[in-house]
Amino acid sequence: MTFATTSRPLPAGGALAGRTAVVTGGTSGIGLAIARLLSAEGARIAILARDDEQLCEARRPDVQGKPSTPWRLASGDAGRPADVERFMEDAERDFGELDIVVSNAGFHHADAIENVSPDTWRAVFDTHLGGAFLFSRAAFAHWKRQGRGGCLVFVASKAAVAASPGAAVYACAKAAQLHLARCLAEEGGPHGIRVNSVLPDGVIRGTGIFDAAQRAANARRHGVAPEELENYYAQRNALKASIGPEDVARAVLFLCDDERSRSITGASLSVDGGLTAAYLR
Numbered sequence: 208m209t210f211a212t213t214s215r216p217l218p219a220g221g222a223l224a225g226r227t228a229v230v231t232g233g234t235s236g237i238g239l240a241i242a243r244l245l246s247a248e249g250a251r252i253a254i255l256a257r258d259d260e261q262l263c264e265a266r267r268p269d270v271q272g273k274p275s276t277p278w279r280l281a282s283g284d285a286g287r288p289a290d291v292e293r294f295m296e297d298a299e300r301d302f303g304e305l306d307i308v309v310s311n312a313g314f315h316h317a318d319a320i321e322n323v324s325p326d327t328w329r330a331v332f333d334t335h336l337g338g339a340f341l342f343s344r345a346a347f348a349h350w351k352r353q354g355r356g357g358c359l360v361f362v363a364s365k366a367a368v369a370a371s372p373g374a375a376v377y378a379c380a381k382a383a384q385l386h387l388a389r390c391l392a393e394e395g396g397p398h399g400i401r402v403n404s405v406l407p408d409g410v411i412r413g414t415g416i417f418d419a420a421q422r423a424a425n426a427r428r429h430g431v432a433p434e435e436l437e438n439y440y441a442q443r444n445a446l447k448a449s450i451g452p453e454d455v456a457r458a459v460l461f462l463c464d465d466e467r468s469r470s471i472t473g474a475s476l477s478v479d480g481g482l483t484a485a486y487l488r
Contacts, residue, residue: 221247221248221249221250222248222249222464222467223245223248223249223306223460223464226251226463227250227252227253227298227302227303227304227305227306228242228306228307228463229253229255229295229305229309230242230245230252230254230311231254231255231256231285231311231338231342232256232312233252233280233309233311234256234258234262234264234265234280235256235261235264235414236410236414237362237452237455238256238312238362239265239452240451240453240456241362241452241455241456242254242278243456244459245307245309245456245459246276246278248460248464250276250306250307251277251278251302252277252279253280253281253294253298253301253305255281255282255283255285255291256280256281256282256283256312257282257283257284257312259282262281262282265278265280277302279297279298281294285312285334285338286312286334286337286338286341291338291341291345292341292345295342295346304355305346305349305350305357306357306358307357307358307360308343308359309360309362310338310342310343310361310362312335313334313335313338314331314334315377315421315425316331316376316421317373317374317377317421317424317425317428318373318376318424320375327376331377332379332380334380335380335381335383335384336380339387339388343359347395347398350400354398356398357399357401358401358463359388359401359402359403360402360403360404360405360459360462360463361387361405363388364377364378364381364407365406365407365408365477365479365484366382367381367382367384367385368385368406368485369484369485371428371484372428373424373428384404385404385406385475388402388404388475389473392473393473395472396472401462401465401468401469401471402472402473403462403468403472403473403474403475403476404474404476405455405458405475405477405478406475406476406478406479406485407455407478408440408444408450408478408479408480408485409436409437409440409450410450410452410455412437412449412451419433422436426439437449443482444479444480444481444482445480445482445483446481449480450478450479450480454478458478461476462474462476475487
């Protein structure tokens, strides 16, 4: 049976009309931008996030972008198996078929390796790689049962392919996440399951992933003031572009649209303005 290469007319009401999209970490920053854009294209949205205050905020219609499609928001940890299993079961019960999973939950960490505790190492890997694994496992089981294929997108990072000092823990977790996506693309292909990744450079505007301490730490590593960090990132890429959450969301939408990306799997789409160190080789 052919899944990924079967073309069909674009649905009325948006490119994702009638679909359900699961977005982890979808209550702020990149995740919220992804949820809003997929919703605007007609998808029902199911979000798992662990910050209860942000969950409350994300329930407001103006934050959601006044969607015409329903949103389901639940509190939980993407790195905790029981939370993921319960969330996916509830989303399947409420929405039926789950078509898209965007694994986005995460947090930034930067420090010299001698300052990284074993607990911090485990926490970074549990959230980024553990969460990706748990949602992938649940999604694959669902998609194989329903027999209609599926779309899995990992929000990784340019750090997955470009090394930098002080970023060992975060970069290693993202590199492992990227290779997980490639392995799952091979595993999912015969079932019509597409698995891809987006690789953003540092997103500072409109996201909480860089708290004041992390912004200051990154600024120190690069020899700039914290308020100059976003411009520093922009000036080091070919387009001199500042990367925002909406830029990452547009890349995710492209990879979720079966008409426009139906033959794409195992791919990594850079969203970094053209960063030489992160060019894929």
